Amino acid sequence: MTASNTGRAAAARSRMAAAGAIAVAGALLLTACGDQTEKGGNGDSTAAGSEAPLFSKLPKAIQDSKVIKVGSDIAYPPVEFKEGGKTVGLDPDLADAMGKELGVKFEFQNGTFDTLLTGMRSGRYQVAMSAMTDTKDRQNGIDPETGKKIFEGVDFVDYFSAGVSIYTKKGQTKGIETWDDLCGKTVVVQRGTVSHDLAKDQSKKCTKASGKAITIEAFDTDVEAQTRLRAGGADAGASDFPVAAYAVKTSGGGKDFEIVGEQVEAAPYGIAVGKENTQLRDALKAALEATVKNGEYDKIMKKWLVQDGAVKEIKINGGS
Numbered sequence: 346m347t348a349s350n351t352g353r354a355a356a357a358r359s360r361m362a363a364a365g366a367i368a369v370a371g372a373l374l375l376t377a378c379g380d381q382t383e384k385g386g387n388g389d390s391t392a393a394g395s396e397a398p399l400f401s402k403l404p405k406a407i408q409d410s411k412v413i414k415v416g417s418d419i420a421y422p423p424v425e426f427k428e429g430g431k432t433v434g435l436d437p438d439l440a441d442a443m444g445k446e447l448g449v450k451f452e453f454q455n456g457t458f459d460t461l462l463t464g465m466r467s468g469r470y471q472v473a474m475s476a477m478t479d480t481k482d483r484q485n486g487i488d489p490e491t492g493k494k495i496f497e498g499v500d501f502v503d504y505f506s507a508g509v510s511i512y513t514k515k516g517q518t519k520g521i522e523t524w525d526d527l528c529g530k531t532v533v534v535q536r537g538t539v540s541h542d543l544a545k546d547q548s549k550k551c552t553k554a555s556g557k558a559i560t561i562e563a564f565d566t567d568v569e570a571q572t573r574l575r576a577g578g579a580d581a582g583a584s585d586f587p588v589a590a591y592a593v594k595t596s597g598g599g600k601d602f603e604i605v606g607e608q609v610e611a612a613p614y615g616i617a618v619g620k621e622n623t624q625l626r627d628a629l630k631a632a633l634e635a636t637v638k639n640g641e642y643d644k645i646m647k648k649w650l651v652q653d654g655a656v657k658e659i660k661i662n663g664g665s
Contacts, residue, residue, distance in 0.1 A: 397448025399635065402628040407471070411449045413625075415440065416470035418458040420566040423591045423649045424476040424614075425453070435587075435649045436474050439504065442641040443632035457565045459537025462499060462617060471625065472618050476585060478539050479503050479615035479664030489542055500622075501615025502629045503663045505654045508608030509540050510589040513581045514574060515603045521581050522606045525550075529557035530580040533570035536563035540583040543610070567592075575601050587651050613656070613663050626661065633659045 395401075400408065407413060417436065419425050425434040432453045440451035451474075456464055461473040462483070479501035482489045486498035513521055520526060524543070528551035534541045541563055548559035564570045567584050571592050574582045582589070586608040593602045618626040636642040637659065646655045 395448065397446060399446045399628060399631050400448035402624070402631055403447060403449065404622070404624045404628075407449060407625065413444075413447075413449055413451050413472060414470045415451050415453045416456050416461040416464045416473040417453050417475040418461065418566065419453060419455045420568050421458075421476055421588055422595075423587060423651070424585075425474075435505070435645065435651060436476065438645045438648065439633070439636065439642070440474065442636040442645065443629065446632040446635045447628060457537075458535060462496075465499070465617060465619065466496060471622070472616050472629070473499075474616045476505075476507075476588070476614050477501075477617055479613045479662065480539075481665055483617070484662050484664065490545070497620050499617040500620055500626050501613070501617055501662050501664060502626060502633060503613035503615040503660045504633055504656060505614040505651070506611055506656055507586050507614065507654050508611035509543055509583055510586040510604050510608045511581050511583050511606055512574075512589045512593060512602045512604045514577070515600060518603070518605050519580055524609070527551070527559050527581060528555055529559070531560040531562065531578070533562045533564065533573045533579040533582045535567040535570055535584065536565060538567075538584075539610070539612070540585070544583055571596060571602070581605070587654060612665070613660070615662075615664065630659055630661060 395408075417425050417432075419427060419432050421434075423434050425432060425436045427433070437451075437453060440453070444451050453474075454470060458475060461470070461475055461477070464470050465473050477483075481487075484498050484501065486494050486496040488495045511521060511524070511527070513519065519530070521530070524547045527544075527547060532544050534544050541561070544559055544561045548561060552558045562570070562573060562579060564573065567588055570582050570584070573579055575596065582602075584592070589602075589604055593599065593604055596602055616629055618629065633642070636645075643652075643655065646652045
């Protein structure tokens, strides 16, 4: 998910994935509610503790508990969502693969996107993994709207790349092809995401150019935004490309939505870690690099049909 400083990021939190790359069929869009803890994703991310190859790289507290608590907005298919009562998707699968290298379980705890970094800072989670765009503002703890520093910032371990897309009801594009075409129209987004930030920035441009601001309706989850658009309450929606493409493919059997125009501002998704927790950050990087080397990373990308968003190198704070 792309969000603002405390949410999904401000520069286009989408990770690059070509339209054909997300032909994910089958799973329904499910909205997660409440705070539910899930251990791992599809599989069990347990390894035999100290026998795991990277166990020694973890902080002592995590070695003792053998658990990494993950804050995630589990209503963002295909990145993370609920299916059959389980947390599934790209992020949970990657967490499972990393867990095998580290000898720990990743426990996903559900929360709204714009509260994840706050929850991590308060100690509720040790990391945030939720299609979160790595941006300089988030790295430095800057509020993108005011430009003021509001917290110490976070480090990111980058693992994917995507951009933001606009989508409309199928057959009802209303002449929308670019962000400039949204002037005077109503757009739905997930609150605190990069899509939200882009919509606010574009509204200012529209007001200056034509006096026609964008009416922005922001929701706690992207699924809620889709529901509003599906019901005819808006002209368009904006979301990370993989999520928009998944909705286009699955909602109403592919009859509800269509993507218009090109995705914009491709940027990396990253696992957010506290600035002070460099040992955990470096252990996560090593685990992701191991999944790339052993082929699990590519298998997961292919499983969710997001190969075009795969990265060749795992970086720390690669966002701009």
